[in-house]
Amino acid sequence: MSRRVLLLVSPVSGGGRGERALGAVVAELAAHGIRTHVHRSESLADAAARVRAAGPDALVLALGGDGLIGAAAGAAAETGALLLPLAGGRGNDTVRRFGLGLDPAATVRRLPTLREHRSDLAWITTNDGVAARGLGYLGVCATGFDGVANELGNAVRWKLGPFTYLVGGVRALFQFRGAHYTLTVDGRERSGRGWFVAIANHGQYGGGIRISPHSRIDDGQLDVVGLWGGSVARVAAVLLSAYRGVHLGFRGVESDSGREFQLSADQPLGVYVDGERVGTLPASITVRPAVLRVLTGPDAPAVGQG
Known part of the structure; x- marks a missing residue:
């Protein structure tokens, strides 16, 4: 070579x-x-x-x-x-x-x-942290319950592999009570009390949580999934179901797709990208279509067919 x-x-x-x-x-x-x-x-x-x-x-x-x-x-x-x-x-x-x-x-x-594909790249900008100058990502930007769980999971000293986030999630159930979000997707605004908002490129994070199971890396857009309202019990049910990607039909779970996203909250929630804290809300997220050359397996779930 x-x-x-x-x-x-x-x-x-x-x-x-x-x-x-x-x-x-x-x-x-x-x-x-x-x-x-x-x-x-x-x-x-x-x-x-x-x-x-x-x-x-x-x-x-x-x-x-x-x-x-x-x-x-x-x-x-x-x-x-x-x-x-x-x-x-x-x-x-x-x-x-x-x-x-x-x-x-x-x-x-x-x-x-292996096969070469052209992948979209999500791009996030925050007012502080490593994303202050802009940062690309392939997976999921998560905030709210997801971010708190990530932070608490990362604090666990034991080597738990993909179960780290699950442990953090259990701890977050006792420490986080939601936030008032304002989300704009291509000019469409949604605001209200919610538990988490996740903006996805390939759609999976946390060691197997398929938060946006239908997301693709080559469709020129990003997908957002949020849980609005409900109890702590519903949060737990939704996230456990998300490991199988069957949570989108739950009451309070809403999804949308677009190219430009603005997200803010009534408290300074941390923003996590693929497990790394990159800044604090508010955040701006956009998609850069087909900018990355990447090798994938022949049956990659995140690659569109045809």
Whole structure:
């Protein structure tokens, strides 16, 4: 392979999962005759900078969690580099939705069978945090109960993998009582008391929560799902059902699609993108259609058919 190959790895994602898989991934690349430059990323900003430096002809393999993959995706969309996400985090929702499997070495072994697609990139801007200058993402932007659960889950010291968010959700049931949101989708405004609002690109987060199960990365739009009104019991029922993607028919659950979103609340709620806190509401989210070249499995759930 004549193009430059950059392998980004997060030493800390998933309790070191990426670091442990690194040797096997490099060996599989060598078996394909591919020499790669390995970089252990110090931060999401560092990962993005390395992708930009690799140039437009690079193949970038991102071995880490959804946050690292999202940072690499945003930079690759700028340069035109080709991205291959590899499972190296706790939830690995992007890898799941892209049909790539949870064994990163096995994914590289199947490299000749993977397919290149053009993916949309969601773009969020907040007034503070890492998204203050704008940040791209592939998965889900979540705030409200989801964000509180994420924060409490991340505070858990035990290595629980995809169950981390579930534990955080149980704790959030006793600490969060909702917020008054104002949501605008392509000029259509909705306001009221709600529990969470999630704006999705590929539609899955939290280690398997299919919050927007019909979302696609190549349809030129984003999808929003919110829970408006109801009790704590309804929140729990909705989120448990979301693991199977069967929650959209619940009372109070509303969904919409569009290209431009504005979201604010009556309290300074944290905004989470693919498990990483990126700022505080208010936030502006838009879609950048087909700006990212990405490799997926042949039966990727987040890729439209035809």
